[in-house]
Amino acid sequence: xxxxxxxxxxxxxxxxxxxxxxxxxxxxxxxxxxxxxxxxxxxxxxxxxxxxxxxxxxxxxxxxxxxxxxxxxxxxxxxxxxxxxxxxxxxxxxxxxxxxxxxxxxxxxxxxxxxxxxxxxxxxxxxxxxxxxxxxxxxxxxxxxxxxxxxxxxxxxxxxxxxxxxxxxxxxxxxxxxxxxxxxxxxxxxxxxxxxxxxxxxxxxxxxxxxxxxxxxxxxxxxxxxxxxxxxxxxxxxxxxxxxxxxxxxxxxxxxxxxxxxxxxxxxxxxxxxxxxxxxxxxxxxxxxxxxxxxxxxxxxxxxx
Numbered sequence: 001x002x003x004x005x006x007x008x009x010x011x012x013x014x015x016x017x018x019x020x021x022x023x024x025x026x027x028x029x030x031x032x033x034x035x036x037x038x039x040x041x042x043x044x045x046x047x048x049x050x051x052x053x054x055x056x057x058x059x060x061x062x063x064x065x066x067x068x069x070x071x072x073x074x075x076x077x078x079x080x081x082x083x084x085x086x087x088x089x090x091x092x093x094x095x096x097x098x099x100x101x102x103x104x105x106x107x108x109x110x111x112x113x114x115x116x117x118x119x120x121x122x123x124x125x126x127x128x129x130x131x132x133x134x135x136x137x138x139x140x141x142x143x144x145x146x147x148x149x150x151x152x153x154x155x156x157x158x159x160x161x162x163x164x165x166x167x168x169x170x171x172x173x174x175x176x177x178x179x180x181x182x183x184x185x186x187x188x189x190x191x192x193x194x195x196x197x198x199x200x201x202x203x204x205x206x207x208x209x210x211x212x213x214x215x216x217x218x219x220x221x222x223x224x225x226x227x228x229x230x231x232x233x234x235x236x237x238x239x240x241x242x243x244x245x246x247x248x249x250x251x252x253x254x255x256x257x258x259x260x261x262x263x264x265x266x267x268x269x270x271x272x273x274x275x276x277x278x279x280x281x282x283x284x285x286x287x288x289x290x291x292x293x294x295x296x297x298x299x300x301x302x303x304x305x
Contacts, residue, residue, distance in 0.1 A: 032140040033068050033076040035147035042155070043083040049158055062159030066152050070138045079148050081155065099212030100219070102135055104128040108153055116157055121146045136219040187296065189272035189286050192234035192246055193225035200235040201244060215248065222247075230275055232261070246271070252295070258285045260292045268296040 043063045050060055065084045069077040094100040104127065107119045125142025132139055198221045200214070201207020207214055218233065225233050232247040245251050249263035259271040270285045270292050285292060 031075045032144055033079050033148075035079065035144045035151070038079040038081060038148060038151060040151075040155070041080070041082045045083075060159065062156035064152060064156050066148055068148075076138070076140065081148075081152055095212075097212055098215035098219075100135055100137065100216045102128065102131040102137060104131070106149070110157075116153055118146070118149070118153075121149070134220050135216045136223065187268065187270060189270040190231035191229060191273040191275060191280070192232050192271055193221075193228055193230040194234040194236055194241075194243075194274050194276040195221075195224075196236045196241050198224075198233065198235070199237055200233075202237060218248075228275055232269070234274055252291075254291045256283065257287075258289060258291050259283045260285060260295070262295060262299070267299050268292060 046063050061084060063083060064081055066079060066081050068079045071077075089096065104124050106121060106124045108116050109119060110116050122142060125146060128145075129139055129142060131137075200218060221233050225231070234246050234251070235244045236242060237244050243251055243253070246261035246269070247263075249261035249266065249269065251259070251261055253259045259274075261269040261271065263269075270289060271283050272285055273283060274281045
């Protein structure tokens with residue numbers, strides 16, 4: 001089986017994330033849904049169950065699913081077990097573009113005594129909560145979710161569930177809309193957090209590709225940067241702490257006299273300081289930003305002419 005959270009908006013977690021996972025082992029956060037509040041709607045059109053001999057891994061789904069909605073203003077809503085249905089998402093939902101989502105795989109086994117048992121569900125909950133925290137998704141009481149999963153299994157006890165495989169279908173869509181400036185206050189210089197314990201990309205990984213999975217894990221680190229008075233993250237790599245990129249932008253330096261990030265959204269973002277090993281290193285970019293301004297002009301000329 002699989003548990004998945006898709007979030008159109010990244011929730012705000014108002015606490016320190018300096019040590020990821022420290023709170024995730026707690027299965028009872030302040031606010032959570034309750035299994036006792038579950039609302040159950042059973043299908044009136046059950047699908048035929050496949051023969052065991054014809055089962056394929058990840059190709060069959062049961063009649064019901066569990067849903068629990070969350071908003072940053074109202075918190076968790078009531079759990080619902082209902083017939084399986086398609087999800088309705090706005091094309092700009094963050095889970096589609098920046099992979100602000102998670103999944104958790106869990107197995108349930110039917111024993112010789114015909115009883116169904118979950119395999120170490122609380123360990124799955126601990127990992128799921130760690131992932132939720134790392135992705136800036138809302139936390140919950142893992143024990144309550146386990147109870148809801150038990151209820152779902154009792155309703156659809158004879159069905160196999162989700163597997164990982166190559167997609168057999170896809171939809172390509174294009175979404176357009178007007179935008180204002182990336183930085184409403186103008187080209188103000190920013191401070192960067194450079195902490196080698198956070199790594200965004202590495203050889204053999206997917207950092208060189210425009211994939212949503214490269215974005216979701218960085219959001220919690222961005223929160224850490226904000227707590228330390230920085231606006232963006234300067235991603236380091238390797239034992240010698242090589243400079244790679246700033247936020248999701250390319251990084252440019254000019255003899256350490258100028259430093260700036262450049263990307264499609266912000267165009268050019270000058271850097272005035274880098275917080276490294278607890279020390280704010282001052283970068284005199286704005287003293288004489290010749291290269292920075294020239295790059296800004298060249299890029300704007302390309303866009304507007």
